[in-house]
Amino acid sequence: xxxxxxxxxxxxxxxxxxxxxxxxxxxxxxxxxxxxxxxxxxxxxxxxxxxxxxxxxxxxxxxxxxxxxxxxxxxxxxxxxxxxxxxxxxxxxxxxxxxxxxxxxxxxxxxxxxxxxxxxxxxxxxxxxxxxxxxxx
Ligand code: 5GP
Numbered sequence: 001x002x003x004x005x006x007x008x009x010x011x012x013x014x015x016x017x018x019x020x021x022x023x024x025x026x027x028x029x030x031x032x033x034x035x036x037x038x039x040x041x042x043x044x045x046x047x048x049x050x051x052x053x054x055x056x057x058x059x060x061x062x063x064x065x066x067x068x069x070x071x072x073x074x075x076x077x078x079x080x081x082x083x084x085x086x087x088x089x090x091x092x093x094x095x096x097x098x099x100x101x102x103x104x105x106x107x108x109x110x111x112x113x114x115x116x117x118x119x120x121x122x123x124x125x126x127x128x129x130x131x132x133x134x135x136x137x
Protein backbone atom coordinates (compact mmCIF):
# COMPACT_ATOMS: atom_id res chain seq x y z
CA UNK A 1 0.00 0.00 0.00
CA UNK A 2 1.27 3.47 -0.87
CA UNK A 3 1.99 6.02 1.85
CA UNK A 4 -0.31 8.93 2.60
CA UNK A 5 2.37 11.20 1.12
CA UNK A 6 2.41 9.23 -2.14
CA UNK A 7 -1.34 9.71 -2.27
CA UNK A 8 -0.75 13.45 -1.97
CA UNK A 9 1.90 13.29 -4.71
CA UNK A 10 -0.57 11.42 -6.94
CA UNK A 11 -3.31 13.96 -6.09
CA UNK A 12 -5.49 11.21 -4.63
CA UNK A 13 -5.89 13.25 -1.47
CA UNK A 14 -5.71 17.03 -1.21
CA UNK A 15 -2.89 19.02 0.36
CA UNK A 16 -1.74 22.58 0.30
CA UNK A 17 1.32 22.20 -1.91
CA UNK A 18 3.88 24.97 -1.70
CA UNK A 19 6.64 23.48 -3.85
CA UNK A 20 7.05 20.70 -6.37
CA UNK A 21 9.68 19.51 -8.82
CA UNK A 22 10.27 16.17 -10.57
CA UNK A 23 11.66 14.48 -7.47
CA UNK A 24 10.31 16.40 -4.45
CA UNK A 25 7.16 17.88 -3.05
CA UNK A 26 6.49 20.20 -0.09
CA UNK A 27 3.10 20.81 1.49
CA UNK A 28 1.62 22.17 4.71
CA UNK A 29 1.33 19.71 7.58
CA UNK A 30 -2.28 18.88 8.34
CA UNK A 31 -1.67 19.12 12.11
CA UNK A 32 0.83 21.96 12.28
CA UNK A 33 2.95 22.80 15.29
CA UNK A 34 2.99 26.33 13.99
CA UNK A 35 1.57 28.17 11.02
CA UNK A 36 3.25 27.16 7.76
CA UNK A 37 4.64 23.97 9.27
CA UNK A 38 5.72 22.29 6.05
CA UNK A 39 6.77 18.78 5.10
CA UNK A 40 9.40 18.21 2.42
CA UNK A 41 9.19 14.78 0.85
CA UNK A 42 11.06 12.91 -1.89
CA UNK A 43 8.64 11.54 -4.45
CA UNK A 44 10.32 8.13 -4.32
CA UNK A 45 8.85 6.34 -1.36
CA UNK A 46 11.81 5.57 0.90
CA UNK A 47 10.88 4.56 4.45
CA UNK A 48 13.88 6.22 6.09
CA UNK A 49 16.91 8.20 5.00
CA UNK A 50 19.00 5.05 5.47
CA UNK A 51 17.35 3.66 2.34
CA UNK A 52 18.28 6.67 0.23
CA UNK A 53 21.23 6.86 -2.15
CA UNK A 54 23.56 9.64 -1.03
CA UNK A 55 22.98 11.83 -4.08
CA UNK A 56 19.20 11.75 -3.61
CA UNK A 57 19.57 12.51 0.10
CA UNK A 58 21.84 15.48 -0.62
CA UNK A 59 19.46 16.75 -3.29
CA UNK A 60 16.60 16.54 -0.77
CA UNK A 61 18.68 18.47 1.77
CA UNK A 62 19.29 21.16 -0.81
CA UNK A 63 15.55 21.61 -1.27
CA UNK A 64 14.96 21.61 2.51
CA UNK A 65 17.56 24.33 2.95
CA UNK A 66 16.15 26.42 0.10
CA UNK A 67 12.65 26.24 1.52
CA UNK A 68 13.85 27.02 5.06
CA UNK A 69 15.78 30.06 3.80
CA UNK A 70 12.80 31.16 1.73
CA UNK A 71 10.53 30.96 4.78
CA UNK A 72 13.03 32.85 6.89
CA UNK A 73 13.00 35.58 4.27
CA UNK A 74 9.24 35.89 3.85
CA UNK A 75 8.08 35.08 7.38
CA UNK A 76 10.81 36.98 9.24
CA UNK A 77 11.35 34.42 11.96
CA UNK A 78 13.57 31.57 13.09
CA UNK A 79 13.04 28.26 11.34
CA UNK A 80 13.40 24.79 12.84
CA UNK A 81 14.22 21.89 10.55
CA UNK A 82 13.50 18.47 11.98
CA UNK A 83 13.71 15.05 10.47
CA UNK A 84 10.71 12.96 11.49
CA UNK A 85 9.04 15.13 14.03
CA UNK A 86 8.39 12.38 16.52
CA UNK A 87 12.10 11.74 16.63
CA UNK A 88 11.86 10.58 20.21
CA UNK A 89 8.65 8.61 19.93
CA UNK A 90 9.24 7.36 16.38
CA UNK A 91 8.06 8.07 12.90
CA UNK A 92 4.35 8.02 12.11
CA UNK A 93 4.49 8.22 8.31
CA UNK A 94 6.99 5.81 6.80
CA UNK A 95 7.90 7.91 3.82
CA UNK A 96 10.99 10.09 4.31
CA UNK A 97 10.12 13.68 5.22
CA UNK A 98 11.62 16.72 6.83
CA UNK A 99 9.60 19.16 8.91
CA UNK A 100 10.17 22.87 8.44
CA UNK A 101 8.62 24.64 11.40
CA UNK A 102 8.67 28.44 11.59
CA UNK A 103 8.96 29.94 15.07
CA UNK A 104 6.66 32.84 14.44
CA UNK A 105 6.62 34.27 17.93
CA UNK A 106 9.66 32.46 19.31
CA UNK A 107 7.54 31.26 22.21
CA UNK A 108 6.22 27.78 22.80
CA UNK A 109 4.87 26.17 19.65
CA UNK A 110 1.14 26.36 19.18
CA UNK A 111 -0.59 23.04 18.60
CA UNK A 112 -3.43 23.50 16.17
CA UNK A 113 -6.24 21.03 16.23
CA UNK A 114 -6.32 21.18 12.49
CA UNK A 115 -4.61 23.28 9.89
CA UNK A 116 -8.01 24.10 8.42
CA UNK A 117 -8.35 26.65 11.20
CA UNK A 118 -5.89 28.92 9.49
CA UNK A 119 -5.92 27.56 5.96
CA UNK A 120 -9.44 28.76 5.47
CA UNK A 121 -8.62 32.38 6.03
CA UNK A 122 -5.00 32.79 5.25
CA UNK A 123 -3.66 30.21 2.92
CA UNK A 124 -4.90 31.97 -0.19
CA UNK A 125 -3.32 35.20 0.92
CA UNK A 126 0.01 33.53 1.58
CA UNK A 127 0.01 30.93 -1.12
CA UNK A 128 1.57 33.22 -3.65
CA UNK A 129 4.19 34.39 -1.16
CA UNK A 130 4.92 30.87 -0.01
CA UNK A 131 5.03 29.46 -3.48
CA UNK A 132 8.53 28.31 -4.04
CA UNK A 133 8.15 29.12 -7.65
CA UNK A 134 9.58 32.36 -6.25
CA UNK A 135 12.31 30.51 -4.41
CA UNK A 136 15.13 32.30 -6.13
CA UNK A 137 13.57 35.74 -6.20
P1 5GP B 1 6.22 12.11 11.72
O1 5GP B 1 5.83 11.91 13.11
O2 5GP B 1 6.16 10.84 10.90
O3 5GP B 1 7.55 12.78 11.60
O4 5GP B 1 5.19 13.15 11.13
C1 5GP B 1 4.28 12.94 10.08
C2 5GP B 1 3.55 14.23 9.85
O5 5GP B 1 2.67 14.06 8.76
C3 5GP B 1 2.70 14.71 11.03
O6 5GP B 1 3.15 15.98 11.46
C4 5GP B 1 1.28 14.75 10.48
O7 5GP B 1 0.52 15.82 10.96
C5 5GP B 1 1.50 14.82 8.99
N1 5GP B 1 0.43 14.21 8.21
C6 5GP B 1 -0.09 12.98 8.41
N2 5GP B 1 -1.07 12.73 7.51
C7 5GP B 1 -1.15 13.85 6.73
C8 5GP B 1 -1.99 14.19 5.62
O8 5GP B 1 -2.86 13.43 5.17
N3 5GP B 1 -1.79 15.41 5.06
C9 5GP B 1 -0.84 16.29 5.53
N4 5GP B 1 -0.75 17.47 4.91
N5 5GP B 1 -0.04 15.98 6.57
C10 5GP B 1 -0.20 14.78 7.16
